[in-house]
Amino acid sequence: MAIQRILIANRGEIALRIHRAAHEMGIETVAVHSTADADAMHVRLADHAVCIGPPNATDSYLNIASIISAAEISHADAIHPGYGFLSENCKFAEIVEAHDLKWIGPKPEHIVTMGDKVQAKKTAGELGLPLVPGSDGAVSDFNEARKIAAEIGYPVIIKAASGGGGRGMKVCNSEDQLETLMQQAGSEAKAAFGDATVYIEKYLGNPRHIEFQVFGDGNGNAIHLGERDCSLQRRHQKVLEEAPSPVLSHEERMRMGGICADAMAKMGYRGAGTIEFLWENGEFYFIEMNTRLQVEHPVTEAITGVDLVREQIRIADGQPLSVKQEEIEFKGHAIECRINAEDPWTFAPSPGLVTYYHASGGMHVRVDSGLYAGYKIPPYYDSMIAKLIVYGRSRNGCMMRLKRALEEMVVEGVKTNIPLHQELLRQPDVESGDYTIKWLEEWLAKREG
Incomplete structure (x- = not known):
């Protein structure tokens, strides 16, 4: 039924x-x-x-x-x-x-597999996804860790097998730090996720964060809907996302997207998923898979014209994928700004009464938000209150439209990070798309200095 x-x-x-x-x-x-x-x-x-x-x-x-x-x-x-x-x-x-x-959503067994970072990496390798060099699984013995780190070369990163959000992660630059940082990462992981298990990977110096949107019907058919570049991050939390990535060619997109779709087909994956990679010097390295819809899914919808939530519902209802891979066309450029109720520079949360609200409008401007004047933003949940998504035929056109849309958006009564987004769009590196996952924190540190 x-x-x-x-x-x-x-x-x-x-x-x-x-x-x-x-x-x-x-x-x-x-x-x-x-x-x-x-x-x-x-x-x-x-x-x-x-x-x-x-x-x-x-x-x-x-x-x-x-x-x-x-x-x-x-x-x-x-x-x-x-x-x-x-x-x-x-x-x-x-x-x-x-x-x-x-x-x-996906089959429960796939949520289990991809929810455990060690198992996810093992599965990804078996499915043909490119991996970051590192341990085959969990590492508890220091001598084993020392041997692995020496083989792959410093710096290495110690990561919690469970969870995410940057907790239980330590960058180690030399052998004399290894034992102490392993203990610290394990303790943090235990406190945050109830699991002290850690593993070791090669630490990539200055990569981008590029993720591919995939969709499977649960019966061995799967497609990809291109990539999103989510490299503008603070404390491992995404701030602005765009599609397509400024650094990939169409050929690279289709090659890597094809590898991701083939992996999902082999897995018999059902529903929406996102395969996340670090990208450096033209190479992709699998980091994790999210077995759910992503916050930034609207930029993919904007450049493909595919309603991802509608597709999720259809697949859960036992229907086939509504589009074939060859029917998906990638057109134009889209950027999403996460609008948070927080101080734009200290990032302190700013819950409270919204006294006035005006959403941006105009051609190819989308605002996903539950805000209205008189709404009281509660202090109990995530500070994100809106997503501003803008589409343009070119990246430059999209950036100009986004600047205009940010000028129009008004939220009074609480602080928001709209000024941060406006300042970001004035930066030459952001305008040119020349940024990595370290860029935003380094820029903020310079600004404060």
Whole structure:
């Protein structure tokens, strides 16, 4: 039976994004919300709404029992997890399917495989994806670590096998630092993720972060929708993303995209996924795979014309991919700015009452946001309040349109990072696309100095 009612197990702009795609397909939506989000836009627009707990995410958006109960009482027949929260929680995916609900996401076993960095790297290698030189798996013995580091050459990076976000990661420049940094990385990983397991890789000096959007039907068919360049990062958190990457040729895009799509076909992957790479000196190195929709998916939608959320719903409903690889055309350029409620220079969160809000508009300007005047941004969740996505026929045209759109966007009552984005777009390196994952932090440090 076709999906008729989707429970959206998320909040904010992504919950709205899923609601809109569902309604365009004639599907009803159920919003779940904490008490802090009772007046949120995704709650106001959904067909049905269920309160699932107090403000703390642990007691609401991460409360599996409450979400399943909400699905049952609202008679939902599918659950979309969005991104963050429970989107890559295999236990949640298994429980959803055990309750005869459709899980709008990958197979639980693929979430497990790609959620463990050591297993993900091993699987990626078996599937033909290029790897960063490093240990074959977890490393606990110091003598073994010393041998591996000597073979691949310093500097090396010690990483937590579980989790992400930069926690449990240490760069080691010489053997005399290795033992201490291994212990520190293991301790951080244990505290953050409950798992002290670490592994070792070659540390790439100044790479770019380039990721490929993939889609599989779960039956051995898969496509790619090109790459996104997400190199402008601060503390491993993306700030601005663009597609296509300024450094790849069409031939490189199709070659690497083909390798990614073939890997997903071999895996029997289902739904949306993103394969992330570091890129340096013309070479790609697999770092991880995200088994969910990405925050930056709109830039891919802009240059391909494919609605990724609609595609997710179709695949979960057992339908085939709506496009073949040869039908996908890459046109123009798109950039996304993440708009956060925070001080643009200290990055201190700035929750509170939005007294005035005006979204940017005009040709090829998209704003994904749940903001409105009178909305109170709660202090309990991520500070991202909007995404500004702009498309142009050329990268330069896209940049000019983005500058104009940022001038138009007004959010009063709280601080936002709009001034940061405006300043970034004035930098020659950003204008030319000549930046790496280290660029933003180095630029911020110089600015403060």
